[in-house]
Each structure stands twice: as C-alpha cells, then as structure tokens.
Amino acid sequence: MNIRHALIAAAAFGSALSTPAMAHRQWLLPSTTTLAGTSEYVTVDGAVSNDLFYADHFPIDPAQIKVWAPDGTEGQVENAATLRYRSTFDVKIDKPGTWVIGMERTGLMGSFKVNGETWRVGNRGRNGGGGAGGRMPGPAMNRPAGEAAPKFVATAAEIPANATDVKLSETIARNYVYVTADAPTAASYRVTGKGLEFQPITLPGSLVADEEGQFRFLVDGKPAAGLTVAVVPGAKKYREAEDAQELKTGADGVLHVKWPVPGMYWLNATTTDVKTTEPKATERRLSFTTVLEVVAP
Amino acid sequence: MNLKTLPSIPLLAATTMAVPAAAATVSVTVPRINVAEYHKPYVVGWLEPVAGGEAKTVFVWYDLKKGGREPGTKWLADLRTWWRKGGRSLKLPADGVSGATRAPGTYQIPLPNVPAGQYVLKVEAARETGGRELVSVPITVPRGGGAASGKTELGAVSIR
Numbered sequence: 001m002n003i004r005h006a007l008i009a010a011a012a013f014g015s016a017l018s019t020p021a022m023a024h025r026q027w028l029l030p031s032t033t034t035l036a037g038t039s040e041y042v043t044v045d046g047a048v049s050n051d052l053f054y055a056d057h058f059p060i061d062p063a064q065i066k067v068w069a070p071d072g073t074e075g076q077v078e079n080a081a082t083l084r085y086r087s088t089f090d091v092k093i094d095k096p097g098t099w100v101i102g103m104e105r106t107g108l109m110g111s112f113k114v115n116g117e118t119w120r121v122g123n124r125g126r127n128g129g130g131g132a133g134g135r136m137p138g139p140a141m142n143r144p145a146g147e148a149a150p151k152f153v154a155t156a157a158e159i160p161a162n163a164t165d166v167k168l169s170e171t172i173a174r175n176y177v178y179v180t181a182d183a184p185t186a187a188s189y190r191v192t193g194k195g196l197e198f199q200p201i202t203l204p205g206s207l208v209a210d211e212e213g214q215f216r217f218l219v220d221g222k223p224a225a226g227l228t229v230a231v232v233p234g235a236k237k238y239r240e241a242e243d244a245q246e247l248k249t250g251a252d253g254v255l256h257v258k259w260p261v262p263g264m265y266w267l268n269a270t271t272t273d274v275k276t277t278e279p280k281a282t283e284r285r286l287s288f289t290t291v292l293e294v295v296a297p
Numbered sequence: 298m299n300l301k302t303l304p305s306i307p308l309l310a311a312t313t314m315a316v317p318a319a320a321a322t323v324s325v326t327v328p329r330i331n332v333a334e335y336h337k338p339y340v341v342g343w344l345e346p347v348a349g350g351e352a353k354t355v356f357v358w359y360d361l362k363k364g365g366r367e368p369g370t371k372w373l374a375d376l377r378t379w380w381r382k383g384g385r386s387l388k389l390p391a392d393g394v395s396g397a398t399r400a401p402g403t404y405q406i407p408l409p410n411v412p413a414g415q416y417v418l419k420v421e422a423a424r425e426t427g428g429r430e431l432v433s434v435p436i437t438v439p440r441g442g443g444a445a446s447g448k449t450e451l452g453a454v455s456i457r
Contacts, residue, residue: 036374036385039366183386206381295377 024048024057025232026289027266028065028102028177033293034205035181038094041078042179044101047086052234052266053291055086062087064105070097070185097185098205102176102290108278110168112159119151121159121168156280169283170276172196177291180205193221196269196286201254204290210297213257216249217269219286223253229269231257262296321408321436323355325420326452329401330427337398338424338450339372341379342406347415347435352383355418356406358396359389375423378431382419408456413438422450 029045045053046060059082067075080089091101109122153159156168172195178188184203191197201214217224232244243260250256259265270287323342341357357376360369370389374380389395408418416436423429430450434443444455 034374034377034380034385036372036380037368037370039368040371180385208378208381295381297378 024050025052025266025268026060026175027053027291028060028175029053029264029291030101030177030179030293033177033179034295035093035179038096038181040181041090041092042101043088043090044177045086045088049085051236052232053264054237055083057085059083059085059087060103062089064103065089065101066103067091068100068188069095070099070188071095072190075099075101091179093179093181096182098178098180098188098203100176100178100188102174104175105171105173107171108156108168108281109171110166110281112163112166112168114160114163117151119153119159119163121153121156156278159280166280166282168278168281169272169285170278170281171285171287173285173287173289174198175289178204191218191221193218195220196224196227196271196288197221198269198288198290204292207259207292207294208297209259209262209294213255213259213292213294215255215257215267216253217255217288218253219271219273220275223251224249224269224271225251225253227253227255227269227271229255229267232266232268233259233261234264234266259294262294265292265294266290267292320410321438321442321456323406323408323418323420323434324403324453324455324457325406326403326454327399327401327422328447328450328452330424330450332427334426336425336427337400338422338427339376339398340420340422340451341376341384342418342420343379343382344408344411344416344418345382347417352379352419353409353411354379354383354387354391354394355408356394356396357384357389357391358398361390361395361397372423372425375429376421377423377429378419379421403452411438418443418454418456420447420451420454422447424450 026048031043045055046062047055048058049056062077062080062082065077067077069075075091078090081087093099107122111118111120159166184205186203189199197218199216199218201216207213217227227249229247230244231247236242247255247257268289272283272285274283276284327338339359342355344353344355359373363369373384376384416438418434418436419431421431428450430447432445432447432451432454434445434454434456436443436456442456446453
C-alpha cells in the first residue's frame with residue numbers, strides 16, 4: 001500500500017470511528033417462545049450489545065426481571081446468574097397461555113448547574129437511569145482518567161433553588177418478552193394506560209415469516225400514531241445486510257411488519273413528549289423493547 | 298417399500314363406518330432415511346378449509362407413551378405449522394387421532410367426514426435430530442383426489 005492509499009484508508013477508518021456510536025441495544029432472548037405443555041422451563045439471556053444477539057458488552061441485572069403468568073399472578077426467576085457479558089435465568093412455565101417476562105425502569109435523569117458546577121440527577125444511572133435504548137453505565141465507564149466523578153442528587157426535590165440550566169427528563173423504559181405454552185392468550189397483554197405499551201394483533205407465538213405482523217402501540221392507553229419502531233433480525237453475522245427496518249405506526253397506532261427472514265427479531269419503539277409528572281421535568285422519554293420469534297412457514 | 302395398514306383404533310373404525318362408502322383415504326409414505334442417528338418422525342395430517350375456518354386434525358403420530366419429566370408431547374410444537382394452525386389448542390391424546398410414531402413405510406388413513414367443499418390436506422413431519430417438511434394436497438370433498446410428494450422427510454402423499 002502506498003502512502004496515499006494508507007492515508008485514505010486511515011481517513012476512512014477515522015471517520016467510521018467518529019460517527020456517533022449506535023445506542024446499545026438491550027435484549028432478553030428466551031430459548032424458545034413456544035412450548036407444548038406445561039412441564040417445561042425457558043432459559044432467558046439478558047444483555048446489552050450492538051449486534052443481535054451477540055452478548056459481547058454488558059449483562060442485564062437479573063434482579064430487575066419480573067415474571068407474570070397468563071392469569072396475572074407473579075412467576076419466579078430461577079437460577080439467575082450474572083456473567084461477564086450476559087445474565088441468564090430460568091422461568092418455569094407451568095400454566096398454559098402467554099407469559100410475560102421482563103422489566104420496567106422508571107426514573108428521572110438530567111443535569112443542572114450550581115455556581116458553574118454540573119450536577120446530575122438520577123440514581124447514578126442505575127435502576128431508573130438508563131436511556132431509552134437501554135444504556136446501562138457501569139462504574140466509571142467512559143470517564144477520562146483524572147476527571148472528577150460528577151456530583152449526583154437522587155431526586156428532583158434535592159435540586160437547590162439556585163440551580164440553573166435544569167435539564168430533566170422522566171423515563172419509562174419497558175423491555176418484555178413473551179413465552180407461550182399451548183395456545184396464546186391475548187389477555188396477557190395488560191394495559192396500564194401509562195407510558196408506551198404493546199398490544200399485538202398478531203400474537204407472539206403465532207408469528208410466521210410469510211405473514212405480516214401487526215402490533216398496536218399505545219401511549220397512555222391511546223393509539224400511538226406515527227411512532228417510530230426499529231425492527232432488527234438477529235444473526236447478521238451470517239448475512240451481508242443487517243436487514244434492519246425503521247417503520248412507523250399508522251393513525252390507528254398499528255405497525256405493519258414484513259419479515260425479511262425467519263428468526264428472532266429485536267423490536268424497539270421510542271418516543272418523547274412533555275406529559276411529565278415531575279413539575280421540574282421538561283421531557284418524558286418512553287420506550288418499549290421486545291424480542292419476537294418468527295418461524296419459517 | 299412395504300404397504301402397511303394402520304392398526305385399527307376403535308374410534309377410527311367407528312368414523313369409517315359413519316362415512317359413506319365413498320369416503321376418501323389418504324396414503325402417507327414415511328421415507329427411509331439413511332443417517333447414523335435415526336428417530337421415527339412425528340407426523341401430523343390436517344384438513345384446512347380453503348374458504349377459511351378451523352383446521353381439522355386427521356391424525357398425529359408422536360411418542361404417545363413417553364411420560365415423566367419430558368413427555369412425548371413436548372416435541373409436538375416442532376410440527377410448527379400444525380401447532381400454530383390449531384395443534385396447540387387440541388387436547389391430546391385424542392381418540393381416533395393420536396397414534397404412535399411409525400417406521401418407514403406407507404400408511405392408509407381414512408379421512409373424516411367433512412362438509413362438501415374445497416380443502417387442503419396438509420401433512421407435516423418433524424424428526425428428532427433431523428429435518429421438517431410440509432406437504433400440501435388440495436382436494437375437493439366429495440370425489441376429489443390428489444397427490445403430492447415431499448422431498449426429504451415425507452414421501453408420496455395421495456388421496457383416493
């Protein structure tokens with residue numbers, strides 16, 4: 001390689017590096033979503049990574065996971081373990097119908113200044129921090145050596161009266177997966193009427209590559225029109241293209257998805273509005289994430 | 298290939314008697330597959346009305362006798378199309394429908410009496426450590442016959 005080519009290559013490499021890092025994707029990956037009978041377990045991996053579903057970055061804390069049986073009673077997380085790149089746990093699927101497994105993180109995050117010094121609001125980014133895409137900062141992550149740790153307050157109430165540049169957002173980040181024993185149950189998709197929620201028309205457990213998937217999204221219980229939803233299949237290592245789709249819901253809040261390949265898909269919807277419950281917050285960030293299994297016809 | 302007839306199951310026989318003499322029979326061939334680890338496949342046949350409506354399971358061959366922690370029903374979901382089209386709502390074992398897995402060979406199964414109309418008979422096979430295949434044969438009830446063949450996990454499927 002001559003010098004000129006080397007420089008071009010270096011420039012290309014440099015620009016690739018300088019493009020903003022894609023938000024890491026948070027995912028829960030069940031070993032299967034479809035079971036015959038009620039004598040089985042599913043084992044679920046939870047991780048945060050760019051590529052799906054390669055656990056190569058950070059585990060999800062299994063203590064945040066909750067389980068609901070089809071009848072709405074709470075199920076159990078068993079055999080949880082947090083590994084270097086992923087966590088893993090089992091769920092006993094002992095009742096017929098669709099089980100809901102996942103987590104909801106709510107919280108306040110933001111910053112303000114006092115005498116020119118920046119303070120952060122939030123529980124140090126854990127259990128209630130985290131961005132819509134599922135950022136999960138570890139201790140001292142991304143902080144240049146020698147730089148002082150930012151100062152934190154846990155709640156909006158602790159923001160002093162003389163604070164300036166208050167930027168505060170509320171988050172409700174949901175990440176659920178669905179596992180069905182025998183026939184699926186539409187009643188498992190309970191609506192709370194708060195934040196961003198998922199109401200499938202084609203039920204998970206019935207998704208097939210040659211049939212369109214239809215899912216309704218709700219914000220505060222009402223159809224979320226024009227919502228942007230990313231739909232990304234896993235296993236891109238074995239293809240040329242990522243095959244990611246960025247789709248929008250219609251006026252009825254319904255998303256229509258065509259599946260390019262059979263497989264496990266990551267689906268993520270995010271939106272912001274100003275319907276905050278905390279008076280000092282200026283923005284509300286809502287997200288919903290799931291993983292859907294789409295079988296070959 | 299040896300021709301075998303299904304061992305008669307009481308309710309199957311009863312169904313046969315209830316149907317007029319012209320009742321159709323489906324013939325399904327389970328092919329011999331030369332692999333180091335062979336397990337007899339799970340095979341299911343069902344009728345789907347072309348106009349829409351519920352699928353009617355005609356027969357399902359699975360490991361009926363295996364119980365315990367991993368009962369034979371565990372792998373019924375591997376018959377993934379049938380499972381989605383109605384298998385998951387069916388109570389098994391079902392008289393005249395459930396049967397044990399079959400060795401390679403050709404089997405005759407009487408079709409149940411269904412209202413006249415256009416149907417597709419679907420036969421799906423899934424084999425442990427093996428493949429899965431779905432064969433579709435459109436038929437008209439009454440009088441219609443038809444045939445199709447699988448390439449891997451199923452041989453000829455014909456209706457007379």
